[in-house]
Amino acid sequence: MDFRPGEEQAAAAALAARVFRDLSTPERLAAAGSGSDAELWKALCDCGLVAAVEDTGLLGLVLVLEEQGRTTAQVPYAATCAYGILPVAAHGSPEQRRRLLPALGTGEAVATGAFPERGRVSAAPDGRLTGTVPWVPWLRDATHVLVPDADRDLWLVRTDAPGVAAEPVETTAPWSAGRLTLSGAGAERLGGGRPDAYASVLAAARTAFAGLQAGVCAGSLARAVEHTSTREQFGRPLAAKQGVLLRAADAHMDTEAIRVTAYEAAWRIDEGLPADGHALTAAWWASEAGKRVVHAGQHLHGGAGADLEHPVHRHFLWGRQLDAYLGCGSELLAELGAHLARPEDDPDRADAPGCARTFRAGAAEGGRA
Structure with missing residues (x-):
């Protein structure tokens, strides 16, 4: 085992440390309340730290998330990478990767996930989802939610789609969380049904x-x-x-x-x-x-x-x-x-x-x- 970061991973962690240290100050955190810091999120996307996860891998992501944790920066970085960029890169179709990865990397799209399973979501034969998830982190910021159904198939749901409702929920930490309710919501399958x-x-x-x-x-x-x-x-x-x-x-x-x-x-x-x-x-x-x-x-x-x-x-x-x-x-x-x-x-x-x-x-x- 060799946990030493590669050159790209080390550079990403160093850049993240500087950005979080400069922009995630106690004063800015207090001003953000329970929401996310939109200016900090834009800075992270503009300097390439979100899109870079495709190249730096999970270890590179862990190194950057350590830097976020040191300052408790209120941005949906972990959710977008763990439930958006990495799953789409690994399990998305070529068309899904071409369509979604650039938008996730620039911050045009923000992802989160209904993981671990909380609540029950069922999928109809036509791919429409019904069910409720009591709380999802950073749901209030998200444009897409990765949702597992009762059979643990993965579905990507747009938060602005018909049949999707998000109600704000306050959690212990200010994670812009929300309650997700799906009522016959349209979704696209991710992973091709692979178990x-x-x-x-x-x-x-x-x-x-x-x-x-x-x-x-x-x-x-x-x-x-x-x-x-x-x-x-x-x-x-x-x-x-x-x-x-x-x-x-x-x-x-x-x-x-x-x-x-x-x-x-x-x-x-x-x-x-x-x-x-x-x-x-x-x-x-x-x-x-x-x-x-x-x-x-x-x-x-x-x-x-x-x-x-x-x-x-x-x-x-x-x-x-x-x-x-x-x-x-x-x-x-x-x-x-x-x-x-x-x-x-x-x-x-x-x-x-x-x-x-x-x-x-x-x-x-x-x-x-």
């Missing part, structure tokens, strides 16, 4: 959001280190106290565990190796350890950590939201256990031979189209 398409998209999305959580935790811990190093008590920095050092050290180890498991899952998916169990592992660390880190970040700020307006509180909200989005630790462990218990030659096993290679093969085919 492995759903598992491929879900594994990549779990890995991407785990990378986002790694950044959220790193940002929370950085703020805590700065606070405890400069705040003095009885003439000594708080960081000199053993209890503070141990709490920060535990948070650092948890953050590194989230990062390395996300990197491994992303690298395996990019290399076409079986990775669904690794994606579940990354999601578990991001959920279980992530909430420990953001709690520690608040606690290490003392009374300031209880201030809802303090920047560290935003990391707390994002960490808890990602915990809820990925699924609680016990749910993920149960799914991982069931995954590991299935025999390797079980055709329903998500990383059965050939299935985990679908993303790489589909992306390569897209590059030739």
